[in-house]
Amino acid sequence: MQGVAVTGMGIISSLGTTTEENLDALQKSKDGISIPEILHTSLKLPVAEIKWSNETLAQKLSLQTGHSCTRAALLGIHAVKEILEKSGFEKFPEDTGLISGTSVGGIDATESFFNEYSADSANRRFIRAQHPGFTTEKIADYFGLKKEVTTISTACSSAANAIMRGARLIESGQLQRVIVGGTDCLTRFTLNGFNSLKILSEEKNRAFDENRNGLNLGEASAFLLLEADQVCDKNKILGRISGYGNANDAFHQTASSENGEGAFLAIGKALKKAKLKSDEIDYINAHGTGTINNDLSESHALIRNFGNQVPFFSSTKGFTGHTLGAAGAVEAVFSLLSIKNQVIFQNLNFNQPILDTGLIPVIESQTAKIQTVLSNSFGFGGNCTSLIFSSNE
Amino acid sequence: MSDLYTELKKNIIEQLNLEDMEISDIDNDEPLFGDGLGLDSIDALELIVLLEKDYGIKLSDPEQGKEIFASVNTMAQFIQKNRTK
Amino acid sequence: MRKGKILENAKVLFSSKERETSAEFLKSVYKDLKLNYPKFFKMDLLSKLGFIASELLFRNDSIPASTALIFANSNSSLQTDENYFESMSSFPSPGLFVYTLPNIMLGEISIRHQLISENCFLIMETFDAELFENQILANIAAEDGAKAVCGWVDLHSDEYDVFLSLISAEGELPFNAENLQNLYCSK
Numbered sequence: 001m002q003g004v005a006v007t008g009m010g011i012i013s014s015l016g017t018t019t020e021e022n023l024d025a026l027q028k029s030k031d032g033i034s035i036p037e038i039l040h041t042s043l044k045l046p047v048a049e050i051k052w053s054n055e056t057l058a059q060k061l062s063l064q065t066g067h068s069c070t071r072a073a074l075l076g077i078h079a080v081k082e083i084l085e086k087s088g089f090e091k092f093p094e095d096t097g098l099i100s101g102t103s104v105g106g107i108d109a110t111e112s113f114f115n116e117y118s119a120d121s122a123n124r125r126f127i128r129a130q131h132p133g134f135t136t137e138k139i140a141d142y143f144g145l146k147k148e149v150t151t152i153s154t155a156c157s158s159a160a161n162a163i164m165r166g167a168r169l170i171e172s173g174q175l176q177r178v179i180v181g182g183t184d185c186l187t188r189f190t191l192n193g194f195n196s197l198k199i200l201s202e203e204k205n206r207a208f209d210e211n212r213n214g215l216n217l218g219e220a221s222a223f224l225l226l227e228a229d230q231v232c233d234k235n236k237i238l239g240r241i242s243g244y245g246n247a248n249d250a251f252h253q254t255a256s257s258e259n260g261e262g263a264f265l266a267i268g269k270a271l272k273k274a275k276l277k278s279d280e281i282d283y284i285n286a287h288g289t290g291t292i293n294n295d296l297s298e299s300h301a302l303i304r305n306f307g308n309q310v311p312f313f314s315s316t317k318g319f320t321g322h323t324l325g326a327a328g329a330v331e332a333v334f335s336l337l338s339i340k341n342q343v344i345f346q347n348l349n350f351n352q353p354i355l356d357t358g359l360i361p362v363i364e365s366q367t368a369k370i371q372t373v374l375s376n377s378f379g380f381g382g383n384c385t386s387l388i389f390s391s392n393e
Numbered sequence: 394m395s396d397l398y399t400e401l402k403k404n405i406i407e408q409l410n411l412e413d414m415e416i417s418d419i420d421n422d423e424p425l426f427g428d429g430l431g432l433d434s435i436d437a438l439e440l441i442v443l444l445e446k447d448y449g450i451k452l453s454d455p456e457q458g459k460e461i462f463a464s465v466n467t468m469a470q471f472i473q474k475n476r477t478k
Numbered sequence: 479m480r481k482g483k484i485l486e487n488a489k490v491l492f493s494s495k496e497r498e499t500s501a502e503f504l505k506s507v508y509k510d511l512k513l514n515y516p517k518f519f520k521m522d523l524l525s526k527l528g529f530i531a532s533e534l535l536f537r538n539d540s541i542p543a544s545t546a547l548i549f550a551n552s553n554s555s556l557q558t559d560e561n562y563f564e565s566m567s568s569f570p571s572p573g574l575f576v577y578t579l580p581n582i583m584l585g586e587i588s589i590r591h592q593l594i595s596e597n598c599f600l601i602m603e604t605f606d607a608e609l610f611e612n613q614i615l616a617n618i619a620a621e622d623g624a625k626a627v628c629g630w631v632d633l634h635s636d637e638y639d640v641f642l643s644l645i646s647a648e649g650e651l652p653f654n655a656e657n658l659q660n661l662y663c664s665k
Contacts, residue, residue, distance in 0.1 A: 103579060111563070131553040133601040150609060151601035153554050154581040161598055168616055189559070192566050193575035198438060198455050246596040248547075248588040253576050255434060265594055380576070381585030383597060410573070412505070412519040431516070438572040446569045 002275065003242030003390055004167040007232050008225030010082030011333045012075055013320045014048035014218055018082060023337050026345045027365050031319045033204050033216055039186045045200050047186055048218030048321025050075070061142070072102055073138035075221035075326075076183035080139060083179065083225050088233070097148035097175045099166050100136040100223075101158025101182030103325035104190055111188050135183065148175060153325070155379030156287070157246070158182050159222070160328025160387055164244040166226050176231045181223030181329035190324070191217060197254065205290030205322075206349040207315035208299065208361050215289040218321020222329035224336075239336045242372070243276065243388030245269025254380045255293050260301030262384035263287075263376065267305045270374065270386040278306045280372060281388070283344045285331045286361070287376040288315020289322050294378065299357040311374075314362040318348025328377035328385065335373040335389045344368050397469050405465070408443045409436050421466045429464075437462060449477035479531055479640035486534055488664065500636045504530055515590065522558040522577035523638075524551075525586050528631045531642045532587045535627065539644060542625060543594050546617035547584045548610055549629035550600040555580045557633050583631065605630050605641065607658035614645055614653070623647065628658060 011018070014032025015025035025032065032048045039049065052060075057074040058067060061081065069077070084092060136151040148169070152162045159182025166180035194200050194217060201214030226241065247269060249262025256262065271278060287298055295315075302310050316334050323330050338344055347361035371391045378384045402416045409432065423429040426437070437458050444450040444461075450472065452458065461471045479485075482494035482503065492510070494503035504526045508518055511533060518529060528549070555578050562574040576582060581599040588597065596617055602609055610628045617626045625646040632639040641662045645653050651661075 131556050131601070133552070133554075133603065136601075148609075152598065153579065153601055154584075154597070154599050155579045165598070165613065169612055172612055172616075174612055189563065189566070189578075192570045193562065193572075193578065196438065196442075196570040196572040196575055197435075198572075246598070247594050248585065248597050250585075250588040250592050250594050252433065252589070253435070253582050253585050261594060379581070380579055381581040381583075381597075382588055383581055383585070410519045411516070413516050435520075435573055435576055442569050442571060 003240030008083040013220035097178035157379035158325035160377035183221035207288035243274025249382035256297035263301035284313035314347035
């Protein structure tokens, strides 16, 4: 039984506010894509929005009015709370660390202030307070976590890198338990930014399809509880993190190289760490954003790693949208659900394989024998991370 | 006519942060992408912003950019036909 | 790099002129070093800082493609975020948006030196060597001759605090959190 034990998970996404709700939506092929309502924006593009306002989120967490939690922090607290409620702990033990990945952090609050007070330069001081570390601190404060509280900011691979870092800290004995994952919310900042890069689709995203034309942004938070074997309750083990790898594509700030070099290397490193051969991977939760660039690049990387025996693979971003800094953790939860329930999930909106590769993803959610899952998260800046989850048997 | 070319080159240098370059460094027919000036995909997006910001032209289809941005010449011709500013 | 000075192994290499902005200072260093890398001018200030610092760090050493980059700062890409935010009110700039993530700087360094290594960007309130230690050690142990860069590139309203350290099997000073913290704190 190799790898670090995962003994808890929590998630909130456009599919639902608990792990069970998310699984249900995945199995019923029910996506969470809609037009923004909670986010006030003139860009009416499909997004994966969580239909709870900040007020509702705060209320459910019993936060007092006047709290200074940003939406990303509220989502993060919600997801970690699910872990706590199912853990059997009344409070997380004092030696529990927290590593959270995020890309926008607190910008949602900043942009609200900015719009209201843009003429008043005195209120620009609020911008100073809002950065990714602040969001993680609010989550830590809520649960009284003081040990090794860090934030990772590496774009779309942030949460995957947080999981990788946490696993390493457990393996080296520096931590006995750690909550790892990420959180990101929809903001005008990112919606406009991605729109200026012209990689947003006006339809629901179609990962790995020949006619794909962009991604849908989403918001979510997901976390895992990792514990060292000597301290965990064996009955609570949901699976193990048996492999991980990170590499840089060294090609362009936002685009991936055509032959998917960074992705290829990251997958290779993860397999090596897990001591697995490529034919021992049962299912791949791909990064699969639905952009012309990523899906081609990732396809080439899969072919380079797996030859003509690419395992079952799908992108679940057709369900959840691209949740940026949280994506790696959302998909970690889905990978573990896949192992726990012996099921693989549909790659939504797929019609025709990419002509250049001919790869066909999973087109219908179905049961399958799943022992190991590879999960990819590739971020801007060429940051490519792959994680391997294994069953506890 | 030559004023537009000079102005366009100045706008390109400014929009794309080509701090190392002078207006005289850019030939009218030199390819902007690939071997010539070596611009990349983000630069292409910035040129789309330039068209709207400086000349009031909104490109509905970014794919049109490939032809329009082939050189300063092709850009200037397109601007002359379509400018609203 | 701090307060208008760039030091290599505690020796001053460059000093900025009076009233020179950070961007102007870096431009003059770029020219002095004859770098000939036009993409430098597209970068935001944060990436320029990391870029120049790594140019200096790498110039006297062989840097294998597996050299890991483990960087951090206290506020991500906040200054660039503000610049992009302002552009949003007229014409959102894709060129600026690209840099609203601190790890893009690592991408730029990787592209320049063709590093296909592990890279990570952490947010921490102040430079904390212990938070770097685990990841750096894991990378050095990964293969023979492996190297890693510990980087702190912090920027607040044009004021920067940059510290880069190359860690490898060949170094003179033993690598541990205490030594690293002391190096950072030395003037």
